[in-house]
Amino acid sequence: MKNFPSSLEDLNQLVARDLEYLTIPANEWVPVKQAQGQTLLDVAVIGGGMAGLSAAASLKHLGIRTVIFDARPKGFEGPWATTARMETLRSPKSLTGPALGIPSLTFRAWFTAQFGEEKWEELDKIPRLQWMDYLRWFRDVLNVEVRNGHRITLIKPQADYTVLEMETAEGSRTIRARHVVLATGRDxxxxxYVPEIISSLPRHFWAHSSDEYDYNSLKGKNIAVIGAGASAMDSAGTALEAGAARVDLLIRRKDIPRINRGKGMGNPGAVYGMQNLDGRTKLAIYSYVGAEQVPPPRASVLRVSRHKNAFFQLGASLEKITVEGDKIEITTPQGRRQFDFVIASTGFQIDWRQKAFLAEIACKARTWEERLAPLSGNEDRSLTEAPDLGPAFEFLPKAGVEAEGLSRIHCFCYPAMMSHGGVSGDIPSISEGAQRLSQGIAATLYQEDIEQHFANAKSYDEPEVFGDEWTAADNYNQSDLEELA
Known part of the structure; x- marks a missing residue:
């Protein structure tokens, strides 16, 4: 094999060699257990996107039997090839993403093996669909087990394991796992989150930017996009490229945010130190960053503004929306205008009711609102409603609530930010988050089975010294000692 892989076949061989040199994966060591006539999985991961793949790979590397369950068809897990509409990723191409500290698993290694270093130097940002291709390769080269077409309908924590009920093409299934990881994304x-002024409209008049919606149906129509963030620009750009007659971005602020304040404190210290800050300090930091808002990528704004039929309406907060026949009339401080369709690029919210399969967890899990009580009432509820998680991303019970088995469920998705910082959903620190999660689960599994592991030590009988390595000396008598002296 060449020093620098010049094909995916070469790169696959390099990955295999790197894993061998690092003795990865470790031998499976968790005792096999049964419940209700079924073998328990060590860990079940819900969601096969980037976070789920990172978590499952890191767990597998530690010798923990792990299976991912995802509702989508193979190769379409996560948002990249479904609901995401950006042309390129927003992160710098140099970030290592889910590589787990192994150079041959990086996007750069995957890219250069196919296209060469010169093309890498020419590359600005990573094309969105190319990132999805990389994740498909990541799954295959590490042989991560993903069971597609499995939609979770209920998660029921028990004392010693968790029951997962799910629907598949073959019918209902029940899976039992000792630990469950929720890698379910931004939402x-x-x-x-859809403001009531929009959600009260007939459903055929609007979509959220995260919906799987056919933008080609917007051809020739007048579209209102609500918001000024990255997803608003992506939605507006996609609508314009699909042939929309006119797109107005209705932006509440009088200017588009220009500086990413969070980037100013992004460094390795934040990755490892944010989780240990006191709650009120974290609340103050994230409240400030949220209020300042993250600016949309420059390229995304230019994608919209290069169209002459795109209009940026600043200071255009929604005052009134009415239906006039087959049109929507929107009133803002800038006046009234009629539209054919509205796209709400208004973000996400923590709302357990939208995830029915979490019903048995929602009533028991403690939030930061309870952790930080008393509150003034003016806090950002997207932060205070976030779950208060333990060191391995595990849910913690509300005060005085019986929550048997709740700590077996781990929240490895965006709402973990208040507890752990941005390590559970974004590209920059996803590997560190996955390793923190997997190491925490490994420690818990070991502690739970310590009697079995201790028994293994007692019954272990593989000799390393065989007794033929030396000859025992006779006992010395007094004359021997005098002679030696």
Whole structure:
């Protein structure tokens, strides 16, 4: 094999060699257990996107039997090839993403093996669909087990394991696992946030930017996009490229945010130190960053502004929306205008009701609102409603609530930010988050089975010294000692 892989076949061989040199994966060591006539999985991961793949790979590397369950068809897990509409990723191409500290698993290694270093130097940002291709390769080269077409309908924690009920093409199934990881994305404990002024409209008049919606149906229509963030620009750009007659971005602020304040404190210290800050400090930091808002990528704004039929309406907060026949009339401080369709690029919210399968967890899990009580009432509820998680991302019970087995469920998705910082959903630190999660689960599994592991030590009988390595000396008598002296 060449020093620098010049094909995916070469790269696959390099990955295999790197894993061998690092003795990865470790031998499986968790005792096999049964419940209700079924072998328990060590860990079940819900969601096969980037976070789920990172978590499952890291767990597998530690010798823990792990299976991912995802509702989508193979190769379409996560948002990249479904609901995401950006042309390229927003992160710098140099970030290592889910590589787990192994150079041959990086996007750069995957890219250069196929296209060469010169093309890498020419590359600005990573094309969105190319990132999805990389994740498909990541899954295959590490042989991560993903069971597609499995939609979770209920998660029921028990004392010693968790029951997962799910629907598949073959019918209902029940799986039991000792630990469960929720790798369910940006809307992991809820769903899209849609202001009531929009959600009260007939459904055929609007969509959320995260919906799987056919933008080609917007050809020739006048579209209102609500918001000024990255998803608003992506939605507006996609609508314009699909042939929309006119797109107006209705932006509440009088200017588009220009500086990413969170980037100013992003460094390795934040990755490892944010989780240990006191709650009120974290609340203050995230409240400030949220209020300042993250600016949309420059390229995304230019994608919209290059169209002459795109209009940025600043200071255009929604005052009134009415239906006039087959049109929507929107009133803002800038006046009234009629539209054919509205796209709400208004973000996500924690709303357990939108994730029915979490019903048995929702009533028991402690939030930061309870952790930080008393509160003034003016806090950002997207932060205070976030779950208060333990060191391995595990849910913690509300005060005085019986929550048997709740700590077997781990929240490895965006709402974990208040507890752990941004390590459970974004590209920059996803590997560190996955390793923190897997190491915590490994420690818990070991502690739970310590009697078995101790018994293994007592029964272990593989000799390393055989007794033929030396000859025992006779006992010395007094004359021997005098002679030696």
């Amino acid at each position: 992991g404990l809820g769903g899209p």
